[in-house]
Amino acid sequence: MNKSQRVRPLAIAAAAVTAAMIAAGCSSGSSSSSSSGAATASAPGITATQILIGSHQPLTGPAAPGYSEIAPAANAYFSYVNAHGGIYGRKIKYTYLDDAYDPSKTVSDVHQLILQDSVYAIFNGLGTPTHLAAVSFINSSKVPDVFVASGCDCWNDPSKYPETFGWQLDYIREGKILGAYIKQHFAGKKIGYFYQNDEFGQDGVKGLDDEIPSSQVVSRQTYVPTNVNVGPAVAALKASGAQVVVSFSIPAFTALLKLTSLKLGFNPALVVSDVGSDPITLGGLLEAFAKQGGATVNGNQLTQGIISDGYLPTLGDTGNSWIALFKKVHDTYDAKAPFDGNVLYGEAVGYAFVQAMMKAGKNPTRQDLVKALNSGLPQGPAVAPYAYSSTDHAGITGAYIGVIKNGALVQQGPVYTTDTSPTGAVTTYTGAEQAAPASGMP
Amino acid sequence: MTLARHAGAAIIAAVVIWVLTVQLSSFRDYQIADIAVYLVAIAGLTVLIGLSGQISLGNGAFMAIGAYATALLQMHLNWPLWALFPASAAIAAVAGVAVGAAAARLHGPYLAGATLLLAVALPSFATQYPGVFGGDQGLSVTVTAPAALGVDFPPTRWLAWVNAAAALIVLVLLANLARSRIGRSWRAVRDDEAAAALAGLNVARLRVLAFVVSAACAGLAGSMLAVYSSQVSPGSFTVTLSIALLTGAVIGGLGSLAGALWGSLVIVVVPTYVMDVATSHGLSSTVAANIPVAAYGVVLIAVMLLFPAGIQGGLRRFFGLTPPTDAGPFARLNSLRRRPPASEHQEEGTT
Numbered sequence: 001m002n003k004s005q006r007v008r009p010l011a012i013a014a015a016a017v018t019a020a021m022i023a024a025g026c027s028s029g030s031s032s033s034s035s036s037g038a039a040t041a042s043a044p045g046i047t048a049t050q051i052l053i054g055s056h057q058p059l060t061g062p063a064a065p066g067y068s069e070i071a072p073a074a075n076a077y078f079s080y081v082n083a084h085g086g087i088y089g090r091k092i093k094y095t096y097l098d099d100a101y102d103p104s105k106t107v108s109d110v111h112q113l114i115l116q117d118s119v120y121a122i123f124n125g126l127g128t129p130t131h132l133a134a135v136s137f138i139n140s141s142k143v144p145d146v147f148v149a150s151g152c153d154c155w156n157d158p159s160k161y162p163e164t165f166g167w168q169l170d171y172i173r174e175g176k177i178l179g180a181y182i183k184q185h186f187a188g189k190k191i192g193y194f195y196q197n198d199e200f201g202q203d204g205v206k207g208l209d210d211e212i213p214s215s216q217v218v219s220r221q222t223y224v225p226t227n228v229n230v231g232p233a234v235a236a237l238k239a240s241g242a243q244v245v246v247s248f249s250i251p252a253f254t255a256l257l258k259l260t261s262l263k264l265g266f267n268p269a270l271v272v273s274d275v276g277s278d279p280i281t282l283g284g285l286l287e288a289f290a291k292q293g294g295a296t297v298n299g300n301q302l303t304q305g306i307i308s309d310g311y312l313p314t315l316g317d318t319g320n321s322w323i324a325l326f327k328k329v330h331d332t333y334d335a336k337a338p339f340d341g342n343v344l345y346g347e348a349v350g351y352a353f354v355q356a357m358m359k360a361g362k363n364p365t366r367q368d369l370v371k372a373l374n375s376g377l378p379q380g381p382a383v384a385p386y387a388y389s390s391t392d393h394a395g396i397t398g399a400y401i402g403v404i405k406n407g408a409l410v411q412q413g414p415v416y417t418t419d420t421s422p423t424g425a426v427t428t429y430t431g432a433e434q435a436a437p438a439s440g441m442p
Numbered sequence: 443m444t445l446a447r448h449a450g451a452a453i454i455a456a457v458v459i460w461v462l463t464v465q466l467s468s469f470r471d472y473q474i475a476d477i478a479v480y481l482v483a484i485a486g487l488t489v490l491i492g493l494s495g496q497i498s499l500g501n502g503a504f505m506a507i508g509a510y511a512t513a514l515l516q517m518h519l520n521w522p523l524w525a526l527f528p529a530s531a532a533i534a535a536v537a538g539v540a541v542g543a544a545a546a547r548l549h550g551p552y553l554a555g556a557t558l559l560l561a562v563a564l565p566s567f568a569t570q571y572p573g574v575f576g577g578d579q580g581l582s583v584t585v586t587a588p589a590a591l592g593v594d595f596p597p598t599r600w601l602a603w604v605n606a607a608a609a610l611i612v613l614v615l616l617a618n619l620a621r622s623r624i625g626r627s628w629r630a631v632r633d634d635e636a637a638a639a640l641a642g643l644n645v646a647r648l649r650v651l652a653f654v655v656s657a658a659c660a661g662l663a664g665s666m667l668a669v670y671s672s673q674v675s676p677g678s679f680t681v682t683l684s685i686a687l688l689t690g691a692v693i694g695g696l697g698s699l700a701g702a703l704w705g706s707l708v709i710v711v712v713p714t715y716v717m718d719v720a721t722s723h724g725l726s727s728t729v730a731a732n733i734p735v736a737a738y739g740v741v742l743i744a745v746m747l748l749f750p751a752g753i754q755g756g757l758r759r760f761f762g763l764t765p766p767t768d769a770g771p772f773a774r775l776n777s778l779r780r781r782p783p784a785s786e787h788q789e790e791g792t793t
Contacts, residue, residue, distance in 0.1 A: 059731035072726070095721070098731035103580065104678035107671040108476065112714065115598065116469035129578045133673040136582070197569070198578045224569045225578075 039089055042363035045120030051087060051357065053123045054095045054113035056130060061100030062225075066251065066281050067126060069337045070149065071096040073346025074124060074353075076333035077326075081354050084441055088362045092354075095119065103133035110134040114141050121146055121369060124167070124349050128152045128199055139163045144369045146356065147349050147395070151275070152199050153420055156387075156394040158374075165373055165388065167349055167395035169274070169311040171200055171248070172420040174399060175207020177309055178271055180416065180426035181401050182244060183211050186269065190218045192242030194233060194257055196249055197222035204248035204273055210422045218242055223253055230256045238266040245269070249276040255285040258302055259293075270306045274399070277308035278341035279407045300407040308409060309399040311382055312348050313433075315341065316408035321436035322348070322381040329440070348381040355380055355442040379434050380442070383415045394420070398429050448617045452610045459606045463599045471598040473710060475670040478605035479663050480706035482612050484690040485699055486659020489616055491688075492697020493625060494652030495632030496545065500557030501660040502684030503564040508534045508661030509668040509679070510568070513581040523585050527608055527665050534661020535654050542653025546646050561684040565676040580675025583668045601670045608666055612659060613699055619655065620699075628652055660687075689738075693745050695752025704753040708741060 038048070045052040057071045058064050071094070078092040086092070095117060097109040106125070113119045114137075121144035125131045128150040138145045139161050147167035148155045151174065155166035182191065191212060195201030201222065209217075219240035221233035234257060237245055245268045247257055254276040261267065276282070283299025290297040313320040318327075326347040330339050337343050357364070359372040374390040384398025398417030402409040415429040463471050487501050508530040515521045515529060541560060545553055568575035575581065587600035619625055630638040631648050639645050668674045690709045695701030713734035720730035749756025 060735065075726075097717070102677045102680070103673060103675040104667060104671045107673065108472070111472045111598070112469055115472065116467060129580060129675050129677055132579050132582075133671065133675060136672060197572065224566070226566050226569060 040363050043120055043365045043368075044118040046090070046364070049090055050093050051090050052093045052095065052117065052119050053121050053353075054097070054110075054117060054119035055123050056099040056106045056109040056113075056125045056134070057096045058101040058126060058130075059096070059098035061098075061102070063101040063127065066278075066340075066342050069340070069342040070126065070346040070349075071124070072337060073330070073334055073343040074350035075346075077329055077347040077350035077354070079333045080329045081441060084439065087354060087357045094123070099127075099130055101127055101130060103130050106130040106134050107137065110137060114138070114143055119143070120366065123147060123353055124149045124346075126150070128154070131155075135161055135164055142366060144366055146369065146373065147352060149345075149349070151203070153203055153394070154199070156392060156420075158391060158393050161393070163370060165393045165395070167352060168345075169309075169384075169396045169399050170394055170420065171203035171273070172207040172210075173394075173397060173418050174273060174309060175204040175248070176210050176418045176424075176426055177207075177399050177401070177416045178204075178246065178273070178307075179208040179211030180418075181307070182208075182246065182271060183213070186244045189216065189243040190241050191216050191244045191246065192219040192221065192237040192240055192268070193217065194221050194223070194230075194237065194245055194247045194249060196253065197224050200275070201248040207420075208246060211426065223249070225250065225253070228252075228256060230260050234260040234264060234266065237261075237268075238264055242268055244271060246271045247276060248273045251276050251278060251281045251285055254282055255289050258286060259289055259297075262302075272306055272308050274309050274311065277306060277404070277409070279303050279306075279404050279409060280338065280340040281342075282306075283407055303404045303407065306404045308402055308404065310402050310409055310411070311384065311396045311399040312344055313381065313383065314402060314409050314411055315339065315344060316410065325436045325440050326381075351380055351442065352377065358442050378442075379431075381434075381436070383433055384417050384429050385431065444621050445614075445618055448614045452614045456607070456610055459602070459610075463602045463606075468596050468598045471596065471602040472670070473714070474602040475598065475605040475666075477703075477706050477710045478602075478609040479666045479670065480687070480690060480709050481609045481702055482666065483660050483663035483687050484694065484705045484709075485609075485613060485616055485702040486656040486663070487687050488691040488694065488696055488698065488702045488705075489620065489659075490652050490656035491691060493620060493628040493632065494649060495628075496649060496652060497550070497554050497688075498545075498557040498653070498656060499554050499681075499684050499688060500541070500560035500564075501656065501687050502679050502681065503560040504534045504537060504657040504660035505664030505667065505683065506565055506568075506674075506676070506679035507537050507657075508664030509674040510575060510581070510664075511661070512665040512668040513583050513674045514574075516583055516585070517581060523604065523669065526585075526669070527662055530665035531658040531662040534664065535658035537661075538654040538657025539650065541657065542650035545653055546649040558681070558684070561679075561681045565679045568676040576675070578676060580673055580677075582673050584672065585669045605666045605670055608662060612662065616655075616659075617699055624648070624651065689742060693742060693752055695749075695754030695756075698752065698754040701752050701754035708738075708753075712737060712741060 041047045055071060059068045075094045078094050082091040099105040099109050110122065113122065122138055124147050126149040131148050131150060135145065143163060145164040147165060151168050151171040153170045153172050155164050193205055195205055219237050219242055221236055223230050223233060247254055247270065249257060254272050282303050286297055286299045286302050313322050315323065317323055326344055327339060329347060330343055334343065355377055356369060356373055360368040373388050376388050377386045379385050382396045383400060384396055387394040387397045398415050400411045400415045401413060402411050416426050417429045418424055418426040459474065463474060483501060483505060487498060490496055490498055511530040511533040512526045515526055545556060548556055569577055587595055587597055591600065627643050627648050630643060631645050635645055686709055690705030693708050694705030716734045716737040717730055720733045745753060
């Protein structure tokens, strides 16, 4: 090999970078100016005819089953809105990128959405570890970050993250509401915890501990999502003599908990967080896991009697105006997906976004959306009000208790609301739930 | 002087990158930073596989070590960026010594299996010890551009500069190493261990050294990843990452540093480009999300069929840079396959 060839690798390197960048195409953000009157391009991502929003979602990878239904369901509701006049005449265009639940891909997705696609807002970015990786960049870019799809209390931090708003019931409030129910209905019983060893499980347990006397809690077992061997944890729960097991788990681990308990002849009352209790998802997982182990079970039979909670109307409540509306939208625009909890979630959070945009005004800047939310949002499909104010960016503040019967959650008793403080009481919500507007539009 | 020539090429590349970062949009700057991360990691891997003839499916784990080292040093000791990069590389290199010492006794599929174990097991340390490593959420890393650049300076351009500079330095060092006595010794060991040992080379030490170099590169890449994505979390260092690095090295052309660039371009640019094309042709995001995965597979198959020696090997052949019968030391693919003794050492020339 002669000397001149030695330089080549790096010379080619330089040429290659150039070529690739040219091939990938250069683009630059669009500038815009605001004025009043007719619909104008009032902010990045908003033109006279369109509102462009973006999201990061686990469309592939470990979190995709179930969760990948959420963004298409929200988009189905946007299609309905677009077909019925849009938001002040503008159509919503929803670009959701796959992050495969990998935080470094989330960061890359969000850079693409904000720097290249110039979205107006980030909407419903899914996951706690994923969104945490991107939340600083979104806020420093002054892009509204609305309705994060995670119950982490961390989104409610207006001084640090003024652009970020939670949406779903946070895990601390959920823990408190479940805890208050357990304290009342299982007084004096031995209680065991089974929870995911991250902020989801820990926040939930924080809420439970605010309500349940610590003398009643006989065992605290954790799992990590990467280790499916829950045998030791379940055996410890059994050995502790727990009569009630409270589980802050994702659906797959609720199913493992149930099947392992069954195998060990352990049959406590089971209380499961909303996140891990969607009866359709859970029933399917129970049957699939049992089949892998060479057994046949009836999913509906095994989920029977599980106590959970809900902050949206129950799917089985066909008389509910929201369920009727979302079922209609689902059948028209998203019929291939099953009408389950994930789809309901996606459509409901889509509705909330349209509500917020209507409130933000005809030609909104990015700050107008944040300002609109800082002055509160009507309740919409949720069973309890939103907490939104300039000092509080938490979402839905309450839920009802439900019991799974024949593969569907059935509401038991009233809706309870509470706050995230250790001393704040869990109270019965006396306000009326709202009915869905006849037009289906906020 | 080899060093001067490589340094000259690096300076030219630096100027090109500087022009690109100033001319292109912020997102392209961000992608340049991204490419630089993969370039460093793949360059380290391609040296290990292509020159020393060992395989590693665990370089994602070394990236994790570098990334967490960066986060912890920055969080607890508030080290500056210029110290974080070499420190993270050094910490990963130490881990490389441990793994390499064990790996030097293994060959082929056993080595692949052992390193795969590392890639699978190591990230779960973060979830097992959330107090130190922050669990699933990981740790945040805050590195800001120097104030001297002004308040309006785009942060992504700064990140692109930092990462590209680190990548160029690594490439120059690796290019020199490959031409040095050590590089020749690696090739000797790769081609015929017994002959190399008979010629007086310490085979075990050379194999461990290759592992250490590769781990240091991966550690630096992890550190760069932590800085430009401003966080570290176990979700970023799955087995998929280690496989992607190997794929990048194979697609680019094993043993070739230019090939490492091709590989990192394929990994970073192809998915976004294909995704853009798919969505602009009206495919729903849900469908489009699966297309980059498919495109990745198609590129891999196409490259392997058309250019068994990787893109760089294909280019060399296409432009007739080297005789097709001998693609030259940098484009040699078949390091994992025993080849008939070649007269390679004679053509190497002097350093």
